[in-house]
Amino acid sequence: MTAALAVHDLVAGYEPGLPIVRGAGFAVEAGEILAVLGPNGAGKSTLGKAVAGIVPVASGSVRLAGREIVGDPAHRMARLGLGFVPQTDNVFAELPVEDNLDLAAAVAGAPRARRIAEMFALFPDLGRQRRLDAGRLSGGQRQMLAVARALVAAPRVLILDEPSAGLSPKLAQLVFDKLAEIARAGVAIVLVEQNVRAALALAGRAIVLVEGRVRLSGAAAALAADPRLGDAFVGRGEAA
Amino acid sequence: MLQLIADGLVVGSTVSLGAIGLTLTYSLLRFANFGHGELLTTGAYAALAVVTAITAWGVDAPPIGPFSFGWPLLVALPVAAGATALVALAIDALLFARLRARGSAIVLIIASFGAALALRNLLLFVFGPLPEYYSREIQIAVALVPRGVMGGMRVTPDQMVVLGLALAAMVALHVFLTRTVLGKAMRATAMNPDLARITGIDTAAVIRATWILGAALAALAGVFAGLTGQVRTTLGFELLLPMFAAAILGGVGSIHGAALGGLVVGLAESLLTPVLGAEYRAASAFLAIIAILLVRPAGLFGRVAR
Ligand SMILES: Nc1ncnc2c1ncn2[C@@H]1O[C@H](COP(=O)(O)OP(=O)(O)OP(=O)(O)O)[C@@H](O)[C@H]1O
Numbered sequence: 308m309t310a311a312l313a314v315h316d317l318v319a320g321y322e323p324g325l326p327i328v329r330g331a332g333f334a335v336e337a338g339e340i341l342a343v344l345g346p347n348g349a350g351k352s353t354l355g356k357a358v359a360g361i362v363p364v365a366s367g368s369v370r371l372a373g374r375e376i377v378g379d380p381a382h383r384m385a386r387l388g389l390g391f392v393p394q395t396d397n398v399f400a401e402l403p404v405e406d407n408l409d410l411a412a413a414v415a416g417a418p419r420a421r422r423i424a425e426m427f428a429l430f431p432d433l434g435r436q437r438r439l440d441a442g443r444l445s446g447g448q449r450q451m452l453a454v455a456r457a458l459v460a461a462p463r464v465l466i467l468d469e470p471s472a473g474l475s476p477k478l479a480q481l482v483f484d485k486l487a488e489i490a491r492a493g494v495a496i497v498l499v500e501q502n503v504r505a506a507l508a509l510a511g512r513a514i515v516l517v518e519g520r521v522r523l524s525g526a527a528a529a530l531a532a533d534p535r536l537g538d539a540f541v542g543r544g545e546a547a
Numbered sequence: 548m549l550q551l552i553a554d555g556l557v558v559g560s561t562v563s564l565g566a567i568g569l570t571l572t573y574s575l576l577r578f579a580n581f582g583h584g585e586l587l588t589t590g591a592y593a594a595l596a597v598v599t600a601i602t603a604w605g606v607d608a609p610p611i612g613p614f615s616f617g618w619p620l621l622v623a624l625p626v627a628a629g630a631t632a633l634v635a636l637a638i639d640a641l642l643f644a645r646l647r648a649r650g651s652a653i654v655l656i657i658a659s660f661g662a663a664l665a666l667r668n669l670l671l672f673v674f675g676p677l678p679e680y681y682s683r684e685i686q687i688a689v690a691l692v693p694r695g696v697m698g699g700m701r702v703t704p705d706q707m708v709v710l711g712l713a714l715a716a717m718v719a720l721h722v723f724l725t726r727t728v729l730g731k732a733m734r735a736t737a738m739n740p741d742l743a744r745i746t747g748i749d750t751a752a753v754i755r756a757t758w759i760l761g762a763a764l765a766a767l768a769g770v771f772a773g774l775t776g777q778v779r780t781t782l783g784f785e786l787l788l789p790m791f792a793a794a795i796l797g798g799v800g801s802i803h804g805a806a807l808g809g810l811v812v813g814l815a816e817s818l819l820t821p822v823l824g825a826e827y828r829a830a831s832a833f834l835a836i837i838a839i840l841l842v843r844p845a846g847l848f849g850r851v852a853r
């Protein structure tokens with residue numbers, strides 16, 4: 308079976324000759340949740356952005372359901388079924404909640420009214436605030452909208468960059484529960500997270516990124532018990 | 548007094564249309580296009596060429612009703628809009644797009660100066676230095692308010708149609724930007740280009756659409772300026788400072804602000820000129836800007852940059 312998303316030996320960064328992601332790779336299947344962990348500055352966000360096509364890729368491969376997409380413009384990747392929720396600035400702040408979703412659905416060629424109704428069923432708070440400008444939502448609602456904005460296009464793969472950042476533990480858990488629900492519907496999820504314990508509890512597998520490379524990878528449960536996990540975060544075990 | 552307000556609104560509505568185009572391209576491309584004035588001039592001359600061609604054909608086109616122009620000008624309007632859009636797209640593809648790829652807003656601004664100069668001189672070369680008119684018909688101004696009331700108000704039918712069409716264009720633009728997918732995609736791209744691309748919006752196509760829209764509005768403004776004044780090669784350049792004033796006044800990047808800013812600039816020019824003297828006509832717009840920016844530093848509709 309071809310993976311929903313397979314990234315191989317990816318090198319990417321903001322300036323030519325200054326790679327931030329330095330040969331990273333992973334694969335996710337439909338319905339699976341893969342956690343991407345790592346210390347601050349490891350290149351997790353850059354990896355997500357490079358896969359989504361908004362950071363230049365120097366070399367390597369990204370396959371979406373078997374199809375090579377490196378070099379495609381970002382908007383085409385989105386239309387091919389790649390959803391990405393950035394870490395910051397992830398909603399159109401001056402558009403109403405409903406327009407954020409409507410625009411994304413329309414561009415994707417999805418049945419707009421039906422998909423938006425589905426999003427409001429999944430995130431009832433958004434339905435109640437549909438006329439409000441997205442920039443006026445609370446932090447938690449804003450994060451929900453960011454997820455819904457990507458999800459409304461019915462992507463096959465959903466990459467989320469720290470969707471729980473800045474949320475209370477209770478709200479973060481709510482977001483994670485929604486992600487589990489989305490994965491059960493067959494979407495492949497790549498979850499970049501700071502909250503290691505919560506991410507490992509949710510994900511099936513995980514990778515740990517350090518200095519742009521995959522330091523550790525494996526089943527989430529095994530990684531949770533691995534003493535090298537803590538070392539990767541505090542910068543020990545460089546010899547690997 | 549009333550007369551000055553009427554004159555100011557007519558000039559202001561033309562400035563508004565130009566300022567909207569200026570602010571549209573600014574908010575998507577993040578550079579101040581000093582060549583925008585020449586898009587107005589291009590539109591004015593494109594319309595003149597169409598009107599001249601139709602009349603040269605020997606077609607009988609008497610003025611419509613009380614207006615100074617016949618149907619050829621109505622045909623010329625969309626043609627001029629289309630031609631100006633093509634010119635804008637060509638300049639973007641040949642010049643701005645290449646420079647954008649290498650960054651630096653200042654280079655783009657200087658390039659737009661250069662493009663403006665080239666375009667203005669090209670028009671001068673083709674159409675000559677003498678001012679032209681769409682029509683030589685004499686118009687009778689209609690007294691809307693009798694002389695006894697606040698000095699009275701007399702307006703020509705042409706002025707009324709210019710004001711009416713300009714306001715209609717602004718309403719149509721508002722509906723376009725808030726109700727259609729392309730309009731929302733334009734606003735989304737202006738707000739957050741990366742997120743727009745991730746969302747599946749072809750931002751290069753949106754930029755092209757923005758040039759088309761901005762240039763079409765510029766052409767409309769150019770024809771209106773020519774209709775209520777003269778068609779001459781400095782027509783757009785003379786409106787450039789008022790248009791910038793309007794865009795800044797409204798809060799750079801705000802379309803509603805640019806529309807309102809244009810009317811304020813028109814009114815300020817008209818009302819302050821008798822006070823300051825005709826030689827300070829252009830300065831009056833800047834007095835208005837300074838006064839408003841002192842109270843609202845980000846402009847009428849602007850947001851303070853985060
Ligand atoms: N827009 C940018 N331009 C240039 N360098 C950048 C940019 N964004 C991030 N970087 C650099 O890339 C490196 C990796 O940053 P990145 O945001 O990918 O890390 P991260 O693992 O997501 O960190 P965090 O956990 O803090 O979100 C950092 O050294 C950072 O300074």
Ligand SMILES: [Mg+2]
Nearest residue numbers: 351352353394
């Ligand atoms: Mg990050």
